[in-house]
Structure formats: C-alpha cells, structure tokens
Amino acid sequence: MQLKTEKMTAHKDGAIGWITFNNPARHNAVSLAMWEALHEIVEDYAGDDAIRVVVLRGAGGKAFVSGADISEFEEKRSTPDTVRAYHDISQRASVALRDLAKPTIAMIRGYCVGGGVSLALSCDMRMASDDASFAIPAAKLGLGYEFEGVRKLVDLVGPAYAREIFYTARRFDAQQALSMGLVNRVLPLDRLEAYVQDEAARIAANAPLTVASIKTLVAQALKDESERDARLCQDVVDRCFASEDYREGRAAFMQKRAPRFTGR
Template sequence: MTETDKMLAHTEDGVGILTFNNPERHNAVSLDMWEAAGTLLEGFAADPAVRVVVLTGAGGKAFVSGADISRFEDERADVAAYERYNAAVERTTALLAAFPKPTVAMIRGYCLGGGVAIAVCCDLRICSDNSRFAVPAARLGIGYAYGGLTRIVDLVGPAFAKEILFTARQFTAAEAHQMGLVNQVVAHDELDAYVRDYAGQIAENAPLTVAAAKVAVGEAVKDPGERDLARCDAMVRACFDSRDYVEGRRAFMEKRKPEFEGR
C-alpha cells in the first residue's frame, strides 16, 4: 500500500467521503496522509456536486488513533522536518475547521489524540457505541497546541476539557455524549446506515441556506467585536435572491420534494 492509498475519497449522492485508510496502525496519520487529506478536502470544497463531507476510518476498529509514531524518526528528525509536519497538520485542520460545507465525523472504535483534533474540527460527530476517546498528550510529554485546545473547550467547556487533558484517560461513547464531545451515539452495526441517512438529509437541503447557517453559528461563538455580521446578512440576502428560494416555495405549494441547485 502506498502513502497515497492511505487516504481515500469518493462521492455518493452529494456526499463526499474522506477515509483514513491505515487500518494496520488503527488509522494513525503520517505526514503524507495529512498532506493528502488537505488536498482531497480542497477538491471536495471546489466540487459543486458535494454538499456535505463525511470523514471516517477504514478497518472497523478506529476512526484515527493519532499520529503514526513509527514515522517520527523520518518525519520529525530535525527542526525542518518538524516544521513541515506541523504545517501539514495546521493546513488540514484549518481547512476542515473553516470548511464551507457541513462536515460529519463518523467515528467507530478508537478516536485518540490527532483523531480527536480532526473530529472537533468537524461540524458534527456521530459515533458507534463501542467508540473510545482520549487525548493522551500528558502521557507522552507532548504540548497540545492552543488552536486544538480551544476547539475542545468550545465543545465541552473548560471543566470537561481539563478532565480530558489532565487525566489522559480513555472515555466511553456514553461519556463523550454526556460531555458534548459527540452529537449522537449509535449501535455499532447501525452506524453506516445512520450516517448515510443523516448526511443525505443535509445534502438534500438548500445549500445556500445551510452555508448561511454554518457561517452564522460560527460568528455567534466569537467575541462580539470579532463578529462579521455583514457577511451573515449578505448570505441571508443571497438565499432570498436565489433560484432555490423560488424552488422551495413552489415545492411547498405543490406538496413535492424540492430539488435545490445551490444557486
């Protein structure tokens, strides 16, 4: 298996699916995988046929188990290598955090370290009931970057964030749901069908409306002085000026399913 094979992407009915495909290492992520993931996400962002993106892991045992430590001798051997690795991680997580379309992390099994960092960059997280979550940085002597920390705090609040980071222990799916780290917990054998239907519902909705809602929610969690309300207003006006708004009204009156185009 080449490094390129370790990141897979395909599209199904308006849903782009990005798969971390390194199951022999529980989908631990190498430098090449981080770089490939960023490129594939850019492709999904530019493709008008893709309305929602699902991220998942291959093999059935893990979403992402963190960094591929077996590659550290090569990928973090010196300062230049370390900086290249960090640049790839920051590029991909920044792309994901600011992605223009809805993103869903479909989590089965282990979601550890960098896996949690990826998951919290997504808009929504759905996991199987046998999933396990942890940020083990405190057991490895690794410093956790501020950007990743703030995303965890934004989701679960400071008290749970401290528990995750201070203890470095594994949390069950039920605990992750209780603290707000995941949106839904689904039976292991029902996860694929559930997420397929869930993403499909989003993909069928008006893309401009969904995009406007995503931006507005993102602005709402910023400090008041940093909010771009003009951008929010412009996106709302674009919805009312769109062909999709006409289609939505007509479909409602005609009692049929709307066919939105994203324009």
Template sequence: MTYTDKMLARVEDGIGTMTFNNPERHNAVSLEMWEAAGSILEDFASNPAVRVVVLTGAGGKAFVSGADISKFEDERASEEAYNRYNAAVDRASTLLAEHPKPTIAMIRGWCLGGGVGLATCCDLRICSDTSRFAVPAAKLGLGYAPKGLKRVVDLVGPAFTKEIFFTARQFSAAEAHQMGLINRVLPDAELDAYVRDYATTIAGNAPLTIAAAKVAIGEILKDESDRDLARADAMVQACFESRDYIEGRRAFMDKRKPAFEGA
C-alpha cells in the same frame, strides 16, 4: 479518487467521503496522509457535486488514533521536517474547521489524540457505542496549542476539557455524548446506515441556507470584537434572492421534494 493508498476519497449522491486508510496502525496519520487530506478537502470544497463531507476510518477498529509515531524518525528528524509536518497538520485541520460544506465525523472504535482534534474540527460527530476517546498528551509530555484546545472548549466547556487533558484517560461513547463531544451514539451495526441517511438528508437541503447558518454560527462563537456579522447577513440576503428560495416555496405549495441547485 485515490490521493495515496493511505487516504481515499469518493463522491456519491452529494456526499464526499474521506477515509483514513491505515488500519494496520489504527489509522494513525503520517505526513503523507495529512498532506493528502488537505488536498481532498480542497477538492471537496470546490466540487459542486459535494453537498456534505463525511470523514471515517478504514478497518472497523479506529477512526483515527493520532499521529503515526513510527514515522517520526523520518518526518520530525530535522527542524525543516518538523515544520513541514506541523504545516501539513495545520493546513488540513484549518481546511476542515473552515470548510464551506457541512462536515460529519463518523467514528467507530478508537478516536485518540489527533483523531479527537480532527473530530472537533467537524460540524457534527456520530459514533458507534463501541467507540473510545482519549487525548493522551499528558502521558507523552506533549503540549496542545490554544487553537486546538478552543475547539474542544467550544464543544464541551472548560471543566470537561480540563478532565480530558488532565487525566489523559479513555472515555466511553456514553461519556463523550454526555459531555457534548458527540452528537449521536448508535449501535455499531447501525452506524453506517444512520450516517448515510443523515448525510443524505443534509445533502438534499438548500446549500445556501446551510452555508449561511454555518457561517453565522461560526461568527457567533468568535469574540464580539472579531465577528463579521456583515458577512453572515449578506449570506442570509443571498438566500432570499436565490432561485432555491423560489424552488423551496413552489415545492412546498406543490407538496413535492424541492430540487435545490445551490444558487
């Protein structure tokens, strides 16, 4: 599937892959790309063939390097254009952060500004040992809204978040892993195969169980007064009442791989 020549999508073996395809600008994201990303994520959410979503960047040198500044004169020239741009960014980021399927950011090379924001919207982040991370907002005079900052704080805590935003410096893959920003760091040559195996493992597990765990973890991270634990409990109960629970038990007894349906 191609939504624009700058955003690519494919579905294979239960894995939906969304690729930022602007390598000549280190996969900087334009308005058109943000809007296409939202459409891709919506399609992946409604597609039963997609069990897990992987985000990546084309070209081998960058995941996403932030906003495409070369487009700002057109995309942010008026208040109307500025509002449209922000709405597209918020829509895509929210769809990713609240996606019903597990999401993985496969990061190689530069991950800057909005790229870090996209990565923190994913459930899991796996990078190459050559990756570099930075949020250079303090060098540009930009402000970050609390919604985006909270995702970083939830991952690395307030002290490391302050270091990332106050210094605006680049962090190595090892530093990002030590902070908790990254789940796994792989040699560059091993990254694709590792993420493929990782995503395949998730895609082969029970979708209802994964969805219930994702919702429960999301509710736990909210303030206690905002939690919807009844929703999480209902999803747990649905697991016990599902055909997949029967299949899982039978496969265990038969010593075979289960064939989960997500129902």
C-alpha cells in the same frame, strides 16, 4: 484525483463525499503524507458543486483515527524546525476541513485518539458507535498542544470537561463522550453507517445556501464579539433570500411537493 498515498481514499456517492483514513494496520494513525492527501481531498470536494455533504471515517472497523503516526516523530517531529513544518502541514489540512463550506460528519468507530479527536472536532457533527472510545494523551507523551486545538475542545465541551480530558489523558467511552457533548449521537455498531448515510442524505436534500449560511453563522457566533464579521453574517442571509432556491422552496411548499434545490 491522484493522491500521494494509498492510505487516504476518496469516494463520491451522489451528493456525499466520503473520506477514509486507510491505515488499519496502525489503527489509522495519520502520517505526514496522509495529512497532505487529506488537504487535497478536501480542496477537491470544496470545488465540486455536486458534493453537498462530506463524511470522514476510518478503515478496518477498529479505529476512526488513533492519532498521529508516532513512528515518524523521530524523523519528522524531533527538532523545532521539523515540529514547525509538521504542524504547518497538519494544520493546513485541519483548517481546510474546518472551513469547508459544506457540512461535515465524523463517523467514529473504535479508537478516536489524539489527532483523531482533533479531526473529529474539525467536523460539524460527530456520530459514534457504542464501541467508540476517545482520548487525548498529550500529557503522556510530553508534547505541547496548540491553542486552536484546545479552543475547539473548549468550544464544544466547555472548560471543565476540556481540563479533565487533557489533565487525565485517560480514555472515555462513547456514553461518557455523549454526556460531555463531545459527540452528537451514539448508535449501535450495526446501525451507525446506515444512520450516517440517512443523515447525510437528509442534509444534502436541503437548500445548500441555507446550510452553508448556518455553518458560517455558527462559526461567527463562536468568535469573540470583537472578531465577528457582521457584514459577512448579513451577506450570507441576504444571499439565501435572493436565491433561486428560495423561490423554489416557496413554490414547492405551495404545490405540496419536494423541493429541488440547485445551490443557486
């Protein structure tokens, strides 16, 4: 896959697809070209049946993502038209990540700020090192925050913590993030990558159709009742029961062996 920027890298390791924000000199601040490359990588993983789990991480060890690259704002985000164009490109990448039918894990070390939090919220799970810190400094910059970004945070941590995070614009440490429900786990720094690797491998070994169905059903559960697609909810369940993997799972259980799932 040929990307438009070297500041995003993709690496396939068996069933795990890795996405690395590779801009350590700027604490992995995301440029417009990086947003475009992220969309390309996610689309590639979406179409690759061999990839069953996707992990996002930041290069350099000091940050996951420190937000959008503010140095570009004067040129690419200073007028209503450029703000709209920037939003459309970044939103396209975020939506592709959120809607990817495969489980996604944000592996967070160091700073996770602004757009970094938004990217982490677009993932299904967030695993953080004990030196991680989180902030959404929109109120310190005077910028508006789109509804979808606010809703993602409210869905995860609830309205009271979402208000605190946005109103104060202050930094929260990993344990505070864990207590708010912003992250799933906090690990010692030297154990984080091995833990994420093991977790991703465990997920990849399970039935892909079942895992994908749960991702769909959780997303539907978070919608207002009037917006839910009941037919889709039933279809993803029916597809599991009609699959070869369901037959394989039953056979493996009876034969006391590990199942070999194919996603069909």
